[in-house]
Amino acid sequence: YAWAKKLGIIRKATNFVSTISDDRGPELTYCGMPIGEVIGQGLGVGGVIGLLWFRKRLPDYFCRFIELAIMLTADHGPAVSGAHNTIVAARGGKDLISSVVSGMLTIGPRFGGALNEAAKQFTWGVDSGLTPAEFVDQMQKKKLLIMGIGHKVKSLENPDQRVVILKNYVKKNFKTAEVFNFGCDVEKVTTKKKATLILNVDGGIALAFSDLLRSSGCFTPQEAKDYINMGCLNALFVYGRSLGLIGHWMDQVRMKQDLYRHPTDDITYLTTKDV
Amino acid sequence: YAWAKKLGIIRKATNFVSTISDDRGPELTYCGMPIGEVIGQGLGVGGVIGLLWFRKRLPDYFCRFIELAIMLTADHGPAVSGAHNTIVAARGGKDLISSVVSGMLTIGPRFGGALNEAAKQFTWGVDSGLTPAEFVDQMQKKKLLIMGIGHKVKSLENPDQRVVILKNYVKKNFKTAEVFNFGCDVEKVTTKKKATLILNVDGGIALAFSDLLRSSGCFTPQEAKDYINMGCLNALFVYGRSLGLIGHWMDQVRMKQDLYRHPTDDITYLTTKDV
Amino acid sequence: YAWAKKLGIIRKATNFVSTISDDRGPELTYCGMPIGEVIGQGLGVGGVIGLLWFRKRLPDYFCRFIELAIMLTADHGPAVSGAHNTIVAARGGKDLISSVVSGMLTIGPRFGGALNEAAKQFTWGVDSGLTPAEFVDQMQKKKLLIMGIGHKVKSLENPDQRVVILKNYVKKNFKTAEVFNFGCDVEKVTTKKKATLILNVDGGIALAFSDLLRSSGCFTPQEAKDYINMGCLNALFVYGRSLGLIGHWMDQVRMKQDLYRHPTDDITYLTTKDV
Amino acid sequence: YAWAKKLGIIRKATNFVSTISDDRGPELTYCGMPIGEVIGQGLGVGGVIGLLWFRKRLPDYFCRFIELAIMLTADHGPAVSGAHNTIVAARGGKDLISSVVSGMLTIGPRFGGALNEAAKQFTWGVDSGLTPAEFVDQMQKKKLLIMGIGHKVKSLENPDQRVVILKNYVKKNFKTAEVFNFGCDVEKVTTKKKATLILNVDGGIALAFSDLLRSSGCFTPQEAKDYINMGCLNALFVYGRSLGLIGHWMDQVRMKQDLYRHPTDDITYLTTKDV
Numbered sequence A, B, C, D: 001y002a003w004a005k006k007l008g009i010i011r012k013a014t015n016f017v018s019t020i021s022d023d024r025g026p027e028l029t030y031c032g033m034p035i036g037e038v039i040g041q042g043l044g045v046g047g048v049i050g051l052l053w054f055r056k057r058l059p060d061y062f063c064r065f066i067e068l069a070i071m072l073t074a075d076h077g078p079a080v081s082g083a084h085n086t087i088v089a090a091r092g093g094k095d096l097i098s099s100v101v102s103g104m105l106t107i108g109p110r111f112g113g114a115l116n117e118a119a120k121q122f123t124w125g126v127d128s129g130l131t132p133a134e135f136v137d138q139m140q141k142k143k144l145l146i147m148g149i150g151h152k153v154k155s156l157e158n159p160d161q162r163v164v165i166l167k168n169y170v171k172k173n174f175k176t177a178e179v180f181n182f183g184c185d186v187e188k189v190t191t192k193k194k195a196t197l198i199l200n201v202d203g204g205i206a207l208a209f210s211d212l213l214r215s216s217g218c219f220t221p222q223e224a225k226d227y228i229n230m231g232c233l234n235a236l237f238v239y240g241r242s243l244g245l246i247g248h249w250m251d252q253v254r255m256k257q258d259l260y261r262h263p264t265d266d267i268t269y270l271t272t273k274d275v
């Protein structure tokens, strides 16, 4: 076979296709760019994500926004399901990957899912040509919560510092911010109903990222749509939060915490067959 | 290539070797036995485990013991880490596999690990020719708990029904039960120290299974040793408990339970840098 | 707090509800039945699944069918995605659970998914009062493959032994088999088109199980529907196949197989940015 | 209970301790630092890792090194086990997290494990006061490969660009680089044996990071040791490579690749019982 291959007689159709990286040549490449250049040109973590996730050399303000999103979603305390399951596994003496995975697998529609949904809802709102008031109305008629809107205590007067940062970043760096601005206008409508119905951090990231996909000039409209449907906001959250999950594993191992068993008096047992 | 292959000129060394099943022929085989025969001869789940895990047509009493072990380890309530993480993931709206996996990944040295360790400790004890009293002594000197010994409330007078079943099963069906009997003799020594230091259900399963590996005539001494070191007791526990984890997922989905967030007043936050 | 609890003054609403098992009392119970009884009455693995998944003491022929399904789905060779990923992880030196999980996570719409879909399609067919011919027509109009129908080489004249076993089991043990029989009638229509369009093993298990849910008298029509939608066929396949995945892990570890790296000549690299 | 709690009578010992983040107050904090400050001060992804993994405000050159390591380990083509299993799961139609996890679980002693081992071997070498030649000798006597040394084609004359970057970074930014320099000296010894026995990229990252832990002044010697034993190099690799795994998932979904089944002619089947 090696001999036949050398002769070039045999051309086998390959079982796999891959388009993001290549380690066969003299230098590892990410989407065609040699790793030396990737580092040399200062693409940063955001730029590497651009190459490996989106197959693009993204502009600097785009890359920095990706890093901002990672930092803002990196952790949200030990009580949420992701951190919790990682902590429980770590306390069971499990290795880093097993523990982090145990937590990652809780990320989904209810935990971390607001980003994906917010992107879908608001880009739909913008593309339907609705006014902010009409958008809020429509959502109410569909009996849907507007994802990315609402906070337990924060309001326009007592803003969430993270959203302030996002707003500043968008204002300063984005050429156009159709979706994000639409979100800010929706916020004006909803906060009249209740002061805490502000654009929250999940909403802020999702809408700003939607703008980057749609108006940075890096993607066709179809690509932008595909990435939102594919769940790239989810990818961003998963990658951001993995950072924190690793931290929680190290934290519990550092403190040599022992096996956790949930207190039985916090559980209602209804174990008769006819319940 | 197809042409060359047909000519039989080319013999490619394969990248994979597999010895447990084959789906290429007219009938699927498990370790060489056609599936029709597997079912027809009534091997049962235990017998299929024999073929696929151990590559043996195990005798009936061995197969039935495997099923007994699965049933005894299938679940241990919702409070233990495995069930807990599965429940938390299920309440996050995650699919069956993600949720079950989130729980499975907590099984390890501290949760479910007693079986593997008990098998290692007691077979070592037997092979070293120690008396039960010497074994207890040696373990104490090494400052090791004897795995498989001890229960919070049960004692010889108030026995664990599961261990009673195991003892009966072994007495009735095993030709020899060197390790299991050694365990019962060790129990006589430890219960003199404290009434609750009985052979527990993990110990019972582990020691009985060690006997099956060593004295059923199905394995060479080396094979028996290899399987214990490889962690086949762990495999049994993992497979048994998966049954319960799936049950916990169905349970939470059936009850439409919502996202869980651990109460923050049950967490001590020490988040200053110099702690 | 302990003192207050004793006084019974404080009644905390619990954070968890669980209905399948209880380890708090003198004896572990599965859905209210003490484990001693579970074993004593010979429920078997199938019966334990009845208690922990469905909260029912299922009749014997139902329990035995569950075990039959586990055995028939336990493995399908090393080439399918589940076994493949488990094998690759095992060859990376990873532990049992990590490796099995790596394979389990490939089970989904395309691998193992035929069971769930077959159950949905055929129960819909039966409940819509369609004739087999109308059902085949409707599916063709929707441009959908009929899940559970079709085999690469098997035909009515050269039957799959597993389907033969299923047909015999159903005929002998089921009081009614509305869905299964509908499947057999559909087979008569499709095999006229092409001899290999038989009811396959996935279809056979799915349809028979649908009948058990609908006509065993153990479930209300709503419960039967809920369990099919919840994906209990998937649970059965996941649990069945886990048995084989564990086997593949043991197989590779036993043979001390080394790290796998996919041959690069089987991969087409398209790593320029403008592809 | 709420009433009793308010009265402050009841002080419950908490079940969890957590030291890395806090979402309870007016502003989310990472290790005590408000998120607004984290972003405002430009800590970057590396700085957030410092806070959440190591509980430290790491100096800038330390943070940038972490990011360099993430970028260098982000991907290594589609052929390695991690990417491979992610690709196979993605082609099974599985969601982002399931697919990424399927790949992550292959990272271990044989895939990605060189970093952890290199850190342990070389810090041991330095702390034992061995000369580079003695170190090489000792390893040879123990019949151990020196982890972090060796490349298939690269040599001192034809260097790996990534290692050049690492060397430059260390030279320019590290005050002391005891372990890294020891590695370079070991390289001088080994390349005399064979030109390709250079310090490779895994070695370079591992040794430089060991120096940061030991000599940046951020950690006590005990902490440095603990982090190396705990596997923080592994954490870095896992986090870096997750970036690429997400990319491979997006790549396959983008190309709508179908279910993969490994070619059976690449598998040797040895499925008779007596093999």
Ligand SMILES: CC(C)(COP(=O)(O)OP(=O)(O)OC[C@H]1O[C@@H](n2cnc3c(N)ncnc32)[C@H](O)[C@@H]1OP(=O)(O)O)[C@@H](O)C(=O)NCCC(=O)NCCS
Pocket (backbone or CB within 6 Å): A114, A144, A145, A146, A147, A148, A149, A150, A151, A152, A153, A194, A196, A197, A200, A201, A202, A203
């Ligand atoms: C964040 C959130 C949980 C806060 O909820 P809360 O402060 O407890 O708000 P309440 O549930 O008390 O709701 C108060 C009112 O605002 C409405 N409301 C709350 N969130 C809303 C939203 N996102 N869209 C529309 N209306 C909303 C409620 O329907 C309720 O109306 P009512 O008084 O007429 O019944 C909630 O706003 C929400 O679910 N938002 C969407 C999901 C999201 O973005 N999550 C990420 C948060 S970081």
Ligand SMILES: CC(C)(COP(=O)(O)OP(=O)(O)OC[C@H]1O[C@@H](n2cnc3c(N)ncnc32)[C@H](O)[C@@H]1OP(=O)(O)O)[C@@H](O)C(=O)NCCC(=O)NCCS
Pocket (backbone or CB within 6 Å): B114, B144, B145, B146, B147, B148, B149, B150, B151, B152, B153, B194, B196, B197, B200, B201, B202, B203
């Ligand atoms: C099951 C177990 C947790 C019960 O523990 P417990 O009833 O709380 O027992 P205690 O921790 O109060 O120990 C009481 C005494 O017995 C000793 N003891 C407990 N388990 C022992 C064991 N497995 N081997 C030897 N001595 C043991 C303790 O050292 C202690 O001795 P001391 O009074 O001289 O200090 C414990 O016996 C154990 O860890 N066993 C091994 C692990 C195992 O098999 N687990 C599976 C259980 S299903």
Ligand SMILES: CC(C)(COP(=O)(O)OP(=O)(O)OC[C@H]1O[C@@H](n2cnc3c(N)ncnc32)[C@H](O)[C@@H]1OP(=O)(O)O)[C@@H](O)C(=O)NCCC(=O)NCCS
Pocket (backbone or CB within 6 Å): C114, C144, C145, C146, C147, C148, C149, C150, C151, C152, C153, C194, C196, C197, C200, C201, C202, C203
């Ligand atoms: C099992 C299966 C892959 C076998 O496929 P195959 O023998 O290669 O069949 P082909 O794809 O060559 O199809 C031949 C013809 O039968 C039709 N056909 C195949 N499976 C069909 C099905 N399940 N329902 C309706 N028509 C089907 C095809 O559309 C094709 O029709 P055409 O000639 O008019 O185009 C295929 O039947 C299938 O996908 N079945 C459904 C999924 C399933 O049950 N899988 C589990 C198998 S264990």
Ligand SMILES: CC(C)(COP(=O)(O)OP(=O)(O)OC[C@H]1O[C@@H](n2cnc3c(N)ncnc32)[C@H](O)[C@@H]1OP(=O)(O)O)[C@@H](O)C(=O)NCCC(=O)NCCS
Pocket (backbone or CB within 6 Å): D114, D144, D145, D146, D147, D148, D149, D150, D151, D152, D153, D194, D196, D197, D200, D201, D202, D203
């Ligand atoms: C990277 C690696 C696989 C390259 O291997 P290779 O070029 O095929 O080298 P060979 O296996 O042909 O070895 C050639 C000689 O060098 C020796 N050698 C190779 N790697 C060595 C190492 N890391 N330490 C000491 N000696 C080594 C071999 O023992 C052999 O000696 P011999 O000729 O006396 O038998 C190998 O060097 C290695 O395993 N290194 C350690 C693991 C590591 O760092 N991996 C990460 C790589 S990015």
